[in-house]
Amino acid sequence: MPASVLTPAIRAEIERLGHADIMVGIPSFKNATTIGYVVRAAQAGLVQYFPDLRPIVVNSDAGSPDGTQRVVVETEPPDYVERVLLVRPANRLQRVSLTYPEVDGVGGKGAALRTIFEIAAALEVQALVVVDSDLRSIVPEWIELLAGPILKGGYDFVAPLYNRYKYDGTITNTVTYPLTRALYGRRIRQPIGGDFGVSGDLVRHYLERDDWTPDVSRFGIDIWMTTVAITDGFAICQTRLGAKVHDPKDPGADLGPMFRQVVATIQRLAAANAEHWLPIRGSHEVPAYGFERIMEPPPLEVNTIRLVSEFHQGSLGLAGTWAEMLAPATHEMVLALAAEAAAAVVAAERRLGIHAAGVSPAGVTTDQMSDALAGFSFPDDCWARVIYDLVIATARDPAAVDRFVAALVPLYFGRVGSFIIENRGLSGEQAEERAERQAREFELLKPYLVEGWQRLVAEQAAEQESA
Numbered sequence: 001m002p003a004s005v006l007t008p009a010i011r012a013e014i015e016r017l018g019h020a021d022i023m024v025g026i027p028s029f030k031n032a033t034t035i036g037y038v039v040r041a042a043q044a045g046l047v048q049y050f051p052d053l054r055p056i057v058v059n060s061d062a063g064s065p066d067g068t069q070r071v072v073v074e075t076e077p078p079d080y081v082e083r084v085l086l087v088r089p090a091n092r093l094q095r096v097s098l099t100y101p102e103v104d105g106v107g108g109k110g111a112a113l114r115t116i117f118e119i120a121a122a123l124e125v126q127a128l129v130v131v132d133s134d135l136r137s138i139v140p141e142w143i144e145l146l147a148g149p150i151l152k153g154g155y156d157f158v159a160p161l162y163n164r165y166k167y168d169g170t171i172t173n174t175v176t177y178p179l180t181r182a183l184y185g186r187r188i189r190q191p192i193g194g195d196f197g198v199s200g201d202l203v204r205h206y207l208e209r210d211d212w213t214p215d216v217s218r219f220g221i222d223i224w225m226t227t228v229a230i231t232d233g234f235a236i237c238q239t240r241l242g243a244k245v246h247d248p249k250d251p252g253a254d255l256g257p258m259f260r261q262v263v264a265t266i267q268r269l270a271a272a273n274a275e276h277w278l279p280i281r282g283s284h285e286v287p288a289y290g291f292e293r294i295m296e297p298p299p300l301e302v303n304t305i306r307l308v309s310e311f312h313q314g315s316l317g318l319a320g321t322w323a324e325m326l327a328p329a330t331h332e333m334v335l336a337l338a339a340e341a342a343a344a345v346v347a348a349e350r351r352l353g354i355h356a357a358g359v360s361p362a363g364v365t366t367d368q369m370s371d372a373l374a375g376f377s378f379p380d381d382c383w384a385r386v387i388y389d390l391v392i393a394t395a396r397d398p399a400a401v402d403r404f405v406a407a408l409v410p411l412y413f414g415r416v417g418s419f420i421i422e423n424r425g426l427s428g429e430q431a432e433e434r435a436e437r438q439a440r441e442f443e444l445l446k447p448y449l450v451e452g453w454q455r456l457v458a459e460q461a462a463e464q465e466s467a
């Protein structure tokens with residue numbers, strides 16, 4: 001097992017705590033304004049739904065300068081929850097907030113979870129629930145929905161199912177959902193949702209793996225957890241949590257680094273797991289726990305013109321890298337699309353009388369920008385080929401993955417821009433159908449990936465022979 005990262009102070013804290021049956025872990029980085037509510041909801045869920053178990057809440061913080069940890073420590077104590085819920089639990093609820101140590105010099109969400117895993121393993125918990133600290137829509141029942149399948153149903157990994165606004169979750173919709181589904185044959189709709197349930201067995205297994213890379217210490221953690229649960233044969237289900245409402249992010253402005261960390265991780269795992277996914281065709285449903293929900297999440301504004309413009313800008317500086325990482329036919333298609341993107345942006349800016357690239361133009365809505373860009377489209381099958389070409393390129397040259405994934409960012413912007421333009425008039429349900437259609441396209445093109453992989457294996461064998 002790789003060495004523990006825990007500091008002596010955290011070890012002493014674990015010694016003091018002894019044991020627990022169920023733990024809620026909350027990673028945080030500058031979430032002072034929202035984490036108090038998440039802590040109260042977690043406490044209430046533990047007290048209300050698991051009154052006989054020994055519960056603990058652990059906040060693993062990055063050393064936030066905004067007082068996040070103080071909020072956790074000062075938020076209403078567990079007896080407040082007992083009072084408002086009229087429950088008298090058998091065990092006292094423990095609550096801890098600590099600053100997590102970096103893993104091999106790297107901090108981030110994954111490093112925060114690494115400390116949470118180590119504490120969960122040391123306390124010998126049966127179930128660990130992890131929830132994000134920027135959640136607005138969490139309610140106490142989420143704790144039951146995430147831990148129940150483990151404690152009652154024998155599952156090891158519980159992935160969330162939520163209603164997200166149609167423009168939220170763009171990394172999930174463009175890459176992690178369709179690729180995980182097509183590679184491994186499991187329809188896990190939110191492989192990087194951030195809110196998970198994990199059994200004690202799977203926590204120990206995570207700590208025993210020896211592929212904890214720097215990206216896993218950052219935002220690669222979620223796709224790593226999900227993929228390891230699939231490939232290493234753990235029992236997986238989903239759980240219906242209702243709407244996901246959290247701090248909004250505009251893909252063009254906020255999601256570049258997260259995209260690179262998530263996609264480099266999923267690509268690295270794909271290259272390592274070929275014998276696992278090569279035989280798989282099609283996909284099947286993953287069981288879902290919990291009652292259906294119909295809540296609609298609030299809308300989110302996105303600067304569509306910036307997304308489409310960044311796609312074209314990328315083609316100016318990155319065409320060389322695109323040529324390296326894409327098949328010639330895909331490369332050609334993508335360059336033609338980038339030229340169309342440039343023309344669409346010029347026309348849209350003229351129609352709206354603005355110059356929008358870079359800043360969000362005041363008073364211009366997502367829908368107005370999308371209407372003005374109507375006609376620009378980055379087709380499903382071209383996107384699937386881009387992602388599959390990258391699987392092959394990463395396997396051929398593992399050291400280049402970060403460079404390739406950085407060059408993929410403008411293509412992702414183009415693809416997301418197109419998704420938003422095409423979905424502008426659609427309901428959440430209709431947009432969901434589009435995401436499903438794209439996932440089916442990934443499945444349909446799986447033979448393209450398999451052939452590319454077999455060609456690479458043959459090439460490498462020939463090189464070996466001649467060497």
Ligand SMILES: Nc1nc2c(ncn2[C@@H]2O[C@H](COP(=O)(O)OP(=O)(O)O)[C@@H](O)[C@H]2O)c(=O)[nH]1
Pocket residue numbers: 026027028029030031060061062107108109112131132133134193194246247249
């Ligand atoms: N400890 C720690 N937590 C982080 C860090 N970055 C993000 N997080 C937490 O990870 C969770 C998800 O982050 P968020 O930015 O909301 O990502 P998204 O909702 O997946 O787009 C939140 O609880 C963040 O506070 C970090 O550097 N350190």
Ligand SMILES: [Mg+2]
Pocket residue numbers: 132134246247
């Ligand atoms: Mg969030």
